[in-house]
Amino acid sequence: MEDRKYRSSQWFGRSGKDGFIYRAWMKKQGIPDYELAGKPIIGICNTWSELTPCNSHFRELAESVKRGVLEAGGFPVEFPVMSLGETLIKPTAMLYRNLVSMDVEESIRANPIDGVVLLCGCDKTTPSLVMGACSVDIPTIVVSGGAMLTGKHQGASISTSDVWRFSDALRAGKMTDEEMTLAEAGMCRSDGHCAVMGTASTMACMVEALGLSLPHNAAIPAADAARKVLAQLSGREIVNMVKEDRRLSHILTREAFENAIMVNAAIGGSTNFVLHLLAIAGRIGVELSLKDIDTYSTGIPLIANLQPSGEYFMEDFYYAGGLPVVIRELMEKLNRSSITANGKTIEENYSNSKGYNPQVISGLPSPFNPVAGIAVLKGNLCADGAVIKPSAASPHLMQHTGRAVVFENIEDYRSRIDDPALDVDETCILVLKEVGPKGYPGMPEVGNMGLPAKVLSKGITDMVRISDGRMSGTGFGTVVLHVSPESAAGGTLGIVQDGDIISLDVPGRRLHLHLSDDEIESRKQVRVTETGIGNRGYVNLYRQHVEQAHLGADLDFLKGGSGSGVTRDSH
Known part of the structure; x- marks a missing residue:
């Protein structure tokens, strides 16, 4: 039964008392011998929570991932981590981003996992999961939850960007409380995160531009059946990544970060992108600074006409061809040989992407705004x-x-x-x-x-x-x-x-x-x-150790990583 090809064999490939304990307690879930005998064990890191409405469909999405893992000859194990619902959590989800990254890092390191699928959607769930996974550096792929369908109110399309307009109108006496309630009822019509190029969609675009997901991950709406298909294909791909030992450090090169900055400029991505990209770079060991954000944003115009910088919504973005079209338009500026999760280069994945609506995604010669980026x-x-x-x-x-x-x-x-x-x-x-x-x-x-x-x-x-x-x-x-x-x-x-x-x-x-x-x-x-x-517990720890914004606001003792080795190997 001994098979040291995979990391999980340190648990399930053992003989004697330790192997007995590891396997027996797993078998209580109805798992036969052969599932634990030399197969890649794939962790599905799930941020599902009823207190994170953006991620409320992740139980179903996880099942699609599992089908892909099983289909490719792996064995899926789903595990929860703390989930951050931007709309509900106080005082702010950003306070807990670094805490969740610790949860993810230790959950991966401490368990018999050979590769991991990160299920993330709401703003801070994406960077926190990626940060934690970077510190362990095993094969990892990201599956985003997708944006919700465009909101509708009195014959018009609305989104979370309108919340700010509605609020100002209410305070100026141009809108009533009753009108606000009606708009509220029509804004969030389906599963998924914010329907505009807010932070959640920016993070979905970021992971695709970095190469951490399959193509089209960024823009498929949560309610679209194609999101489940992508989840299943990602489940298949993570098994291949484990077999080929394609780890985060192979994908997250300096060139990948430069690509992500340029893509973020072209889509009008959130300013929160800066904090999260800097923190991820710090975890994987890539030197990145605020100056780099400015340098690689400069000269990149806005070619995605999406709210809040433009007119349209994430649903429209997908129908227009999604992020692959933006990447194709930028190809001459990007590092085309950067490797992605499926083992192909950026150029191989995106060179032949087709656009379907120039009102939503333009070409570089005719951008929607020549001034873009951060x-x-x-x-x-x-x-x-x-x-x-x-x-x-x-x-x-x-x-x-x-x-x-x-x-x-x-x-x-x-x-x-x-x-x-x-x-x-x-x-x-x-x-x-x-x-x-x-x-x-x-x-x-x-x-x-x-x-x-x-x-x-x-x-x-x-x-x-x-x-x-x-x-x-x-x-x-x-x-x-x-x-x-x-x-x-x-x-x-x-x-x-x-x-x-x-x-x-x-x-x-x-x-x-x-x-x-x-x-x-x-x-x-x-x-x-x-x-x-906050003078106790995590908040006290955070205030003592958080770095300033220009460094990514990570905790100073979390920079870098400690690898996939378990802290102490005994039972």
Whole structure:
């Protein structure tokens, strides 16, 4: 029975007491001898949870994966990990991304698994699962859950991006609570994650561009039968990956990360992409920086006309040919020889992809917006960097100087933003502090602050906003995010006061506070940093060890990996 070809043979290939225990307790599930005798054991890492509505269909999707694994001669074992539902979890799902990555890493390492299929959908489930798997580095393939069908309301298509518009309309008195309830009922019509190019869809595109999934993974709607077909094919492929020992470190090369940055620019992907890609690179051991995000985004126009940067929805994107068409359009700019999960190169997988709707996916010569990607800003207000998404911003605000209206924390913002006495107009710059990794803690999606009621009442829909937090990938506006160092870590953002003058220059990649170095230093000497919440358990650990946004906001002791060897081999 001894077979050391696969990692799982360390458990099931043993004789004596240990082998007896490993096999006997598995057999209580009705498993015959031959299933544990030398077959690749494939783990299915499932983030299904009724508290993660985006992933609520994953039990069924896992069954499709299992069929593929069995068909290819492997044996599937499904296991759960903590699931992060972006819409429900407090204070923010980002706080727990690194915790889930630890759960995934240790679950894979500690168990008899030769390869793993990562089932992920809602925003943080994708990066957390990939990060954890990277630290173990066994054969791995990703199956995303897919976007929900496009929402419908009063004859129009709606999506999560409209939540921000509806909210502003409600606060401006242009929409009633009853109208909001009606829209709410029509928005989420099926299984799946957000129907636009929000963070979940961006993550699905990211894993496909990195080569971690089969082609078409990014855009197939959750409700489409093709999603189950892709899951079954992925189950087949992971068995081949194990037999050929095609591991994450073979796929996630420096060139693969460069490809992902360029693809993200072309689709108008979420700013959250930056944090997650940097964290994944840190786990697999690839040197990647904020500068690289800017370098490889520059010159890539927006060719996917998708909300919130464009007009259409993920469902339309799939019908138009999906991510394969975008990759084909970018082929001359990409690293074409990068290997993907199925063993083929990017060029082999995508060169012959066909597009079906140029209104949704254009060619490079006629992009929807020549300004795309994620711009990285530097300056005395963000010494280690900040980011902005130009395709979702207002052109007239890309170079703007204004007076700061400062909110010391999210509670201060909520209590004063609609106060008629607030001294603000549309030329001002809204500044929000203490919403970074340490300060909140967890870096919530509050950076795209709703505009003051007195500004909304004038019909103004955008202002420059600056914070050390994040914004939802479904959000939009001229929003500067991820200011690093954050205010809670002693960053300059923490000493900005009402009335200070700030200049934003996106073309010049500059964010500047009009104060002398001496004045900035003097204010820092007397500033008292808030302690935030959480002085026990994981939250305390997080606040002590989380890195700043420009490094990916991972925990410092999780960088790199420790391989697939078990911590201690005894029973």
